Amino acid sequence: MIEHFPFERFGILAVQEPKKNYSCCGDSYFIKETGDYLLLTVADGLGSGKGARDASQVAIKTAQKYDDAPLEELMNIINDALLYYRGAVVSIFRIDFKSCLAKFCGVGNILLSVFPKLGKPITPLPEQGFLSGPPVKCRVHEFKYPEDAFFVIHSDGVSFRTDQLSAIHRIYEARTDDSECLLRPFSGENDDDRTLIIGKPYGKNKLCQKCFLSDLRRGLLFLLFNSKKKRESAFFFLSILLW
Protein backbone atom coordinates (compact mmCIF):
# COMPACT_ATOMS: atom_id res chain seq x y z
CA MET A 1 0.00 0.00 0.00
CA ILE A 2 1.25 3.47 -0.87
CA GLU A 3 -0.20 6.66 0.60
CA HIS A 4 0.69 10.27 -0.17
CA PHE A 5 -0.03 13.09 2.28
CA PRO A 6 0.44 16.42 0.51
CA PHE A 7 0.18 18.62 3.61
CA GLU A 8 0.81 22.35 3.87
CA ARG A 9 4.38 22.21 5.17
CA PHE A 10 5.39 18.60 4.58
CA GLY A 11 4.91 16.12 1.79
CA ILE A 12 4.77 12.63 3.22
CA LEU A 13 4.94 9.22 1.58
CA ALA A 14 4.03 6.04 3.45
CA VAL A 15 4.76 2.62 1.94
CA GLN A 16 3.60 -0.56 3.59
CA GLU A 17 3.77 -4.29 2.83
CA PRO A 18 2.67 -7.30 4.89
CA LYS A 19 4.94 -10.21 5.70
CA LYS A 20 5.13 -12.83 2.93
CA ASN A 21 1.99 -14.99 2.64
CA TYR A 22 -0.04 -12.67 4.90
CA SER A 23 -2.92 -10.65 3.59
CA CYS A 24 -2.87 -7.97 6.31
CA CYS A 25 -0.02 -5.89 7.69
CA GLY A 26 0.60 -5.84 11.46
CA ASP A 27 2.01 -2.28 11.29
CA SER A 28 -0.24 0.80 11.42
CA TYR A 29 0.39 4.53 11.32
CA PHE A 30 -1.35 7.84 11.89
CA ILE A 31 -0.13 11.07 10.29
CA LYS A 32 -1.58 14.51 10.87
CA GLU A 33 -0.53 18.09 10.14
CA THR A 34 -2.23 21.14 11.62
CA GLY A 35 -1.21 24.81 11.47
CA ASP A 36 0.81 24.21 14.65
CA TYR A 37 2.39 20.79 14.35
CA LEU A 38 3.08 17.61 12.43
CA LEU A 39 2.41 14.37 14.29
CA LEU A 40 3.29 10.82 13.30
CA THR A 41 2.57 7.68 15.27
CA VAL A 42 3.77 4.33 13.98
CA ALA A 43 2.89 1.03 15.69
CA ASP A 44 4.07 -2.50 14.99
CA GLY A 45 1.82 -5.15 16.57
CA LEU A 46 3.69 -8.09 18.09
CA GLY A 47 3.85 -11.09 15.78
CA SER A 48 2.03 -10.89 12.47
CA GLY A 49 -1.39 -11.29 10.90
CA LYS A 50 -4.71 -10.15 12.33
CA GLY A 51 -3.72 -10.21 16.03
CA ALA A 52 -0.78 -7.92 15.28
CA ARG A 53 -3.00 -5.68 13.14
CA ASP A 54 -5.64 -5.40 15.90
CA ALA A 55 -3.01 -4.34 18.47
CA SER A 56 -1.38 -1.75 16.20
CA GLN A 57 -4.81 -0.38 15.22
CA VAL A 58 -5.73 0.11 18.89
CA ALA A 59 -2.47 2.04 19.37
CA ILE A 60 -3.15 4.21 16.32
CA LYS A 61 -6.81 4.91 17.13
CA THR A 62 -5.79 5.96 20.64
CA ALA A 63 -3.12 8.28 19.22
CA GLN A 64 -5.77 9.75 16.90
CA LYS A 65 -8.12 10.40 19.80
CA TYR A 66 -5.55 12.04 22.09
CA ASP A 67 -3.37 13.63 19.43
CA ASP A 68 -2.76 16.87 21.32
CA ALA A 69 -1.52 15.20 24.54
CA PRO A 70 2.17 15.60 25.45
CA LEU A 71 4.23 12.72 24.01
CA GLU A 72 4.98 10.91 27.25
CA GLU A 73 1.35 11.09 28.32
CA LEU A 74 0.19 9.89 24.90
CA MET A 75 2.56 6.92 25.13
CA ASN A 76 1.13 5.99 28.53
CA ILE A 77 -2.47 6.28 27.28
CA ILE A 78 -1.60 3.98 24.34
CA ASN A 79 0.06 1.57 26.76
CA ASP A 80 -3.13 1.43 28.90
CA ALA A 81 -5.28 0.87 25.80
CA LEU A 82 -3.18 -2.18 24.83
CA LEU A 83 -3.81 -4.04 28.09
CA TYR A 84 -6.17 -6.59 26.54
CA TYR A 85 -4.36 -6.86 23.23
CA ARG A 86 -1.27 -8.63 22.04
CA GLY A 87 0.98 -5.61 22.54
CA ALA A 88 2.84 -3.33 20.15
CA VAL A 89 6.00 -1.31 19.74
CA VAL A 90 5.22 2.36 19.16
CA SER A 91 7.10 5.51 18.15
CA ILE A 92 5.68 9.02 18.21
CA PHE A 93 7.27 11.98 16.42
CA ARG A 94 6.05 15.55 16.59
CA ILE A 95 7.39 18.75 15.06
CA ASP A 96 6.11 21.97 16.57
CA PHE A 97 6.09 24.71 13.92
CA LYS A 98 6.02 27.63 16.39
CA SER A 99 9.03 26.62 18.46
CA CYS A 100 10.79 24.65 15.62
CA LEU A 101 11.25 21.88 18.18
CA ALA A 102 10.95 18.23 17.30
CA LYS A 103 10.13 15.58 19.88
CA PHE A 104 10.50 11.83 19.61
CA CYS A 105 9.37 9.14 21.99
CA GLY A 106 9.65 5.44 21.18
CA VAL A 107 9.27 2.08 22.89
CA GLY A 108 10.55 -0.79 20.72
CA ASN A 109 12.33 -0.67 17.41
CA ILE A 110 10.57 1.79 15.16
CA LEU A 111 13.39 4.12 14.21
CA LEU A 112 13.53 7.76 13.20
CA SER A 113 16.34 9.47 11.27
CA VAL A 114 16.36 13.19 10.47
CA PHE A 115 18.69 14.35 7.71
CA PRO A 116 19.78 18.02 7.75
CA LYS A 117 21.11 19.54 4.51
CA LEU A 118 24.55 19.62 6.12
CA GLY A 119 26.00 17.58 8.94
CA LYS A 120 25.21 14.34 10.65
CA PRO A 121 21.78 12.75 10.76
CA ILE A 122 19.83 12.93 14.01
CA THR A 123 18.81 9.46 15.21
CA PRO A 124 17.10 9.47 18.61
CA LEU A 125 17.02 5.97 20.10
CA PRO A 126 13.79 4.45 21.36
CA GLU A 127 13.62 2.53 24.66
CA GLN A 128 13.66 -1.24 24.56
CA GLY A 129 10.47 -3.18 25.20
CA PHE A 130 6.88 -2.97 24.04
CA LEU A 131 3.52 -1.63 25.18
CA SER A 132 0.93 -4.04 26.57
CA GLY A 133 -0.34 -2.42 29.78
CA PRO A 134 2.38 -2.80 32.44
CA PRO A 135 4.29 0.45 33.14
CA VAL A 136 7.05 1.28 30.68
CA LYS A 137 9.96 3.70 30.74
CA CYS A 138 9.75 6.24 27.97
CA ARG A 139 12.06 9.14 27.31
CA VAL A 140 11.18 12.11 25.15
CA HIS A 141 14.07 13.26 22.95
CA GLU A 142 13.93 16.93 22.00
CA PHE A 143 15.90 18.73 19.31
CA LYS A 144 15.64 21.70 17.00
CA TYR A 145 14.26 20.55 13.67
CA PRO A 146 16.83 21.62 11.07
CA GLU A 147 15.43 23.83 8.32
CA ASP A 148 14.93 21.84 5.09
CA ALA A 149 15.74 18.51 6.76
CA PHE A 150 13.81 15.44 5.69
CA PHE A 151 13.04 12.43 7.85
CA VAL A 152 12.58 8.67 7.57
CA ILE A 153 10.65 6.47 10.00
CA HIS A 154 10.49 2.72 9.57
CA SER A 155 9.43 -0.46 11.33
CA ASP A 156 11.95 -3.24 11.94
CA GLY A 157 10.89 -5.16 8.83
CA VAL A 158 12.65 -2.43 6.86
CA SER A 159 16.41 -2.39 6.91
CA PHE A 160 17.61 1.13 6.22
CA ARG A 161 21.16 2.39 6.32
CA THR A 162 22.03 6.06 6.18
CA ASP A 163 24.10 5.44 3.02
CA GLN A 164 20.90 4.57 1.14
CA LEU A 165 19.71 8.14 0.86
CA SER A 166 19.64 8.21 -2.93
CA ALA A 167 17.27 5.21 -2.86
CA ILE A 168 15.08 7.12 -0.38
CA HIS A 169 14.90 10.12 -2.73
CA ARG A 170 14.10 7.83 -5.66
CA ILE A 171 11.24 6.20 -3.75
CA TYR A 172 9.88 9.59 -2.77
CA GLU A 173 9.84 10.77 -6.39
CA ALA A 174 8.60 7.47 -7.87
CA ARG A 175 5.16 7.49 -9.41
CA THR A 176 4.03 3.90 -8.98
CA ASP A 177 1.59 1.84 -6.95
CA ASP A 178 3.95 -1.12 -6.67
CA SER A 179 4.89 -0.97 -2.97
CA GLU A 180 6.66 -4.34 -3.11
CA CYS A 181 9.03 -2.97 -5.74
CA LEU A 182 9.65 0.27 -3.79
CA LEU A 183 10.51 -1.61 -0.60
CA ARG A 184 12.78 -4.18 -2.25
CA PRO A 185 16.05 -2.25 -1.60
CA PHE A 186 15.10 -2.14 2.09
CA SER A 187 14.10 -5.72 2.77
CA GLY A 188 15.65 -6.92 6.01
CA GLU A 189 17.13 -10.34 6.66
CA ASN A 190 13.99 -11.46 8.43
CA ASP A 191 10.70 -11.46 6.62
CA ASP A 192 8.36 -9.17 8.57
CA ASP A 193 5.67 -6.53 8.08
CA ARG A 194 7.27 -3.44 6.56
CA THR A 195 6.45 0.25 6.94
CA LEU A 196 8.58 3.06 5.52
CA ILE A 197 7.58 6.70 5.89
CA ILE A 198 9.46 9.58 4.26
CA GLY A 199 8.71 13.24 5.06
CA LYS A 200 10.10 16.27 3.24
CA PRO A 201 9.33 19.91 3.95
CA TYR A 202 8.35 21.96 0.92
CA GLY A 203 11.05 24.42 -0.03
CA LYS A 204 8.54 27.07 -1.03
CA ASN A 205 7.28 27.91 2.44
CA LYS A 206 9.65 28.12 5.32
CA LEU A 207 8.99 25.47 7.92
CA CYS A 208 9.08 27.88 10.77
CA GLN A 209 8.64 31.63 10.54
CA LYS A 210 10.55 32.33 13.75
CA CYS A 211 13.59 30.39 12.53
CA PHE A 212 13.47 32.21 9.24
CA LEU A 213 13.37 35.64 10.90
CA SER A 214 16.17 34.83 13.31
CA ASP A 215 18.28 33.48 10.41
CA LEU A 216 17.62 36.73 8.53
CA ARG A 217 18.59 38.81 11.56
CA ARG A 218 21.78 36.78 12.04
CA GLY A 219 22.63 37.22 8.37
CA LEU A 220 22.21 40.99 8.57
CA LEU A 221 24.34 41.21 11.73
CA PHE A 222 27.01 39.14 10.02
CA LEU A 223 27.00 41.56 7.11
CA LEU A 224 27.21 44.52 9.46
CA PHE A 225 30.18 43.26 11.47
CA ASN A 226 32.15 41.53 8.76
CA SER A 227 32.07 44.03 5.99
CA LYS A 228 35.16 46.13 5.36
CA LYS A 229 32.92 49.01 4.57
CA LYS A 230 31.31 49.04 7.99
CA ARG A 231 29.70 52.43 7.64
CA GLU A 232 28.04 51.43 4.41
CA SER A 233 26.67 48.20 5.81
CA ALA A 234 25.50 49.96 8.98
CA PHE A 235 23.53 52.28 6.76
CA PHE A 236 22.15 49.30 4.85
CA PHE A 237 21.17 47.59 8.10
CA LEU A 238 19.47 50.71 9.48
CA SER A 239 17.56 51.28 6.28
CA ILE A 240 16.26 47.70 6.44
CA LEU A 241 15.21 48.22 10.06
CA LEU A 242 13.35 51.45 9.19
CA TRP A 243 11.76 49.79 6.18
Ligand SMILES: [Mn+2]
Ligand atom coordinates in the same frame (compact mmCIF):
# COMPACT_ATOMS: atom_id res chain seq x y z
MN1 LIG B 1 8.02 -6.02 13.13
